[in-house]
Amino acid sequence: MSWSTTLNHPLGLLDADSFPFLAMLGSDDSDIFINGLLGSFAAALVVISVMVVVALLTRYRAWRTLWFDWLTSADHKKIGIMYVVLALVMLVRAIAEAVLMRAQGAVGLDGGFLSSDHFAQLFSTHGTIMIFFMAMPFLTGLINYVVPLQIGARDVAFPILNSISLWLTVAGAALVMTSLVVGVFSTGGWFGYPPYTGTLYNPGVGVDYWIWSLTLASLGSTLTGINIAVTIYKKRAPGMKLYYMPLFTWTALCTAIMMIFAMPPLTVVTLQLALDRYLDFHFFTNGLGGNQMNFLNMFWLFGHPEVYILILPAFGVYSEIFSTFSGKVLFGYKSLVWATMSIAFLSFLVWLHHFFTMGQSGHINAVFGIASMLIGIPTGVKIYDWMWTMLRGRVRFSVPMIYSLAFIFLFVIGGITGIMLANPILDYQVHNTVFLVAHFHNMAVPGVLFGMLAGYTFWFPKAFGFRLDERWGRISAYCWIFGWMGAFFPLYILGLMGLPRRSVAYEQASYVPLEIVAFVGALLVAAALMALVIQLWVSIKHREENRVFVGDPWDGRSLEWATSAPPPEYNFPVVPSINDRDAFTAAKEFGVGYQEPDTYVNIEIPQNSAMGPVFGGTSFLLAFGLVWQIWWLVILTGLVTIGTLVVRGFQRDTLKIIPAETVCRAHRHWIQAARSAQPIKRSQEHTAANKGRAALETVEVST
Amino acid sequence: MSKPVTRIPATNALMTNKRRDFMSYVWGFGLALILTLVPFALVQWQATTRGSLLIIIAVLAMVQTVVHFRFFLHLGRKRKREDLLLVLFSTSLLIIMVAGTIWIMANLAERMTPI
Known part of the structure; x- marks a missing residue:
């Protein structure tokens, strides 16, 4: 719909029919009713959850704390935690959608209970959320939390920008959630190819919701990328050469650089689509010289690097875990660094393999096919490095390690199917079948999500000061692993049998048994999610006996373990000086951990700022106004947004000082705790004896 | 930018430094503006043929990249x-x-x- 038609309506396109709930009541078609009921149920869940949260905050008088300690905070640790919270909330919704889709699949022979439109919305939101509002916030959160600690910095390079990135992402996620209550979401899949997403075939607001939520998320990620890259380049502790950085920081650096280069094509291509839809441009229509193929090209210029943006931080997490939980130095550190950088670079050379079947000549397909296979080499190097890290180490099978081992097994399978798909000839056979769906879930779940969950378990005690419950963690991990296998191994076979992806129903009775297996797998995944929630609940309940204030519960190797848990706002009372890889292990071995500095100095840290939340609020309203074409709202929020920037520009007093006495008191308290804590052996890791002080028992085995 | 904003007395050297910085931004802004307006004008008034127009726009865009590098990102000084x-x-x-x-x-x- 063109912009001019809505110029005179104060509410733009918004009217009673925009609410799926009301639309359902007005209809007497039973199909519409069932789908409307499901949609309304989901919408009700959103509304009720928001109301419950608001009520609880009021009940416990937590609004002030929430605003001053969290929402306006410029502390990288709190921002990191908020990112992870966002990721977990969105994970719940996306998993619920996944289970619903598999349920539809199980009964999808000649029908099922979902309408095709509803099903299309489900897979579109599932994909959009999982990529942009689950995986991206999760990894950004972990990076935000861990990287400044690992490099011995007090904060990121641009703390307020960090807060703005967070709030842009939150605004995007809120927009997707709003689409449940008001209007509909796109039915065009997570990559929204035109011409299907053009106004001709998709006149509603669904695609606009998709466009603006992605725009907000991609802007946030670009800024995050800049922030992390600058932080790692400029804020490392004295003496920390690039080759002394822990591997997680290396992967964060590569991911950040990739974000800077890969996110802009997405921002541009979604904005071009918006111009097509709003102002009758013809970038992606056949008429007037447009070409929809360029959308695919531009989208995957972003999309393929994005895959590696997601997986590299997970690789970083695995590297830390394999080394820590084997009690050994990481094997082949330099080869891992070089493999990471090669993957980052190669990932920009392969985007065409997402559209082998678009119609270009065979030689182009061949070039990109070969480039795609090349990525298998550095990835293989990594797998071997991790296995050799475990070799002759004292491997502890706790939750992060369980995820990591499952990752190795499953990821190799996914990698092999990836090599298969990199061959254009094979790709022509299985493209657009659920074989592909199985492949990329094989990379995205055991690769990315397991890494994120392992990292969550690994660093949780650092962030909150107590360990997560081990038993429920194991239950959750095994449910994830076997649930994933159950849900996706059948899809490989179904894909080879010819089941097209994204089909709401099918006519082949032979698909049914495997579809049912996949559904059972999905239920197990839902159980895994439940177990994760229970784990959190149980851990909070028993937090007192699981406290690890001294801060080193796993006999960690890098700097983040060399401070209290949770760390003070300024991270380190004195910025450490580095002269080795695995700095903290070195300090422990030489008996120079937990030292008191000669002098304490005042520490400057960034002040809180309402800039982030205000920016998030206005950009959400701006995007909402654009979706519903409420033009006065767009202009108003646009002006407020620019105004905030200007006001911020005049603010000179942006730092607060923590006096040396406070630092001294806190540090002495911690040193005292560390010295009085009983150093524990690794066999006692999961007992209440673990106060976060590790006994020296690492024996390096020479090979 | 510490808490009590300590204002260092403006010595001459500092003033000239500040002024040079400012002028550098003005130059950058001016050049970027010209390099943007010229292609727009060329398109608006169809000054040359389509082929040469495309080439001119591409060249001006690249020159503008260099301008950004030089004046805004401060590359090339050190x-x-x-x-x-x-x-x-x-x-x-x-x-x-x-x-x-x-x-x-x-x-x-x-x-x-x-x-």
Whole structure:
């Protein structure tokens, strides 16, 4: 719909029919009713959850704390935690959608209970959320939390920008959630190819919701990328050469650089689509010289690097875990660094393999096919490095390690199917079948999500000061692993049998048994999610006996373990000086951990700022106004947004000082705790004896 | 920018430094503006043929990139290896993206039935 038609309506396109709930009541078609009921149920869940949260905050008088300690905070640790919270909330919704889709699949022979439109919305939101509002916030959160600690910095390079990135992402996620209550979401899949997403075939607001939520998320990620890259380049502790950085920081650096280069094509291509839809441009229509193929090209210029943006931080997490939980130095550190950088670079050379079947000549397909296979080499190097890290180490099978081992097994399978798909000839056979769906879930779940969950378990005690419950963690991990296998191994076979992806129903009775297996797998995944929630609940309940204030519960190797848990706002009372890889292990071995500095100095840290939340609020309203074409709202929020920037520009007093006495008191308290804590052996890791002080028992085995 | 804003007395050297910085931004802004307005004007008034117009716009865009590097990103004052690596990396990625896109899209155009 063109912009001019809505110029005179104060509410733009918004009217009673925009609410799926009301639309359902007005209809007497039973199909519409069932789908409307499901949609309304989901919408009700959103509304009720928001109301419950608001009520609880009021009940416990937590609004002030929430605003001053969290929402306006410029502390990288709190921002990191908020990112992870966002990721977990969105994970719940996306998993619920996944289970619903598999349920539809199980009964999808000649029908099922979902309408095709509803099903299309489900897979579109599932994909959009999982990529942009689950995986991206999760990894950004972990990076935000861990990287400044690992490099011995007090904060990121641009703390307020960090807060703005967070709030842009939150605004995007809120927009997707709003689409449940008001209007509909796109039915065009997570990559929204035109011409299907053009106004001709998709006149509603669904695609606009998709466009603006992605725009907000991609802007946030670009800024995050800049922030992390600058932080790692400029804020490392004295003496920390690039080759002394822990591997997680290396992967964060590569991911950040990739974000800077890969996110802009997405921002541009979604904005071009918006111009097509709003102002009758013809970038992606056949008429007037447009070409929809360029959308695919531009989208995957972003999309393929994005895959590696997601997986590299997970690789970083695995590297830390394999080394820590084997009690050994990481094997082949330099080869891992070089493999990471090669993957980052190669990932920009392969985007065409997402559209082998678009119609270009065979030689182009061949070039990109070969480039795609090349990525298998550095990835293989990594797998071997991790296995050799475990070799002759004292491997502890706790939750992060369980995820990591499952990752190795499953990821190799996914990698092999990836090599298969990199061959254009094979790709022509299985493209657009659920074989592909199985492949990329094989990379995205055991690769990315397991890494994120392992990292969550690994660093949780650092962030909150107590360990997560081990038993429920194991239950959750095994449910994830076997649930994933159950849900996706059948899809490989179904894909080879010819089941097209994204089909709401099918006519082949032979698909049914495997579809049912996949559904059972999905239920197990839902159980895994439940177990994760229970784990959190149980851990909070028993937090007192699981406290690890001294801060080193796993006999960690890098700097983040060399401070209290949770760390003070300024991270380190004195910025450490580095002269080795695995700095903290070195300090422990030489008996120079937990030292008191000669002098304490005042520490400057960034002040809180309402800039982030205000920016998030206005950009959400701006995007909402654009979706519903409420033009006065767009202009108003646009002006407020620019105004905030200007006001911020005049603010000179942006730092607060923590006096040396406070630092001294806190540090002495911690040193005292560390010295009085009983150093524990690794066999006692999961007992209440673990106060976060590790006994020296690492024996390096020479090979 | 510490808490009590300590204002260092404005010595002459500092003033000239500040002024030079400011002028550098003005120059950058002015050049960027000209390099943007000229292509728009050329398109608006169809000054030359389509082919040469495209080339002129591309060249002006690249010149503008250099202007941004020089005046806004302050590259080139102190020659640093780190900066050079980043510029080379960015350039190679951009070349990959642009050349790849042209290669793919031209090939597609070639294979399409002429309208």
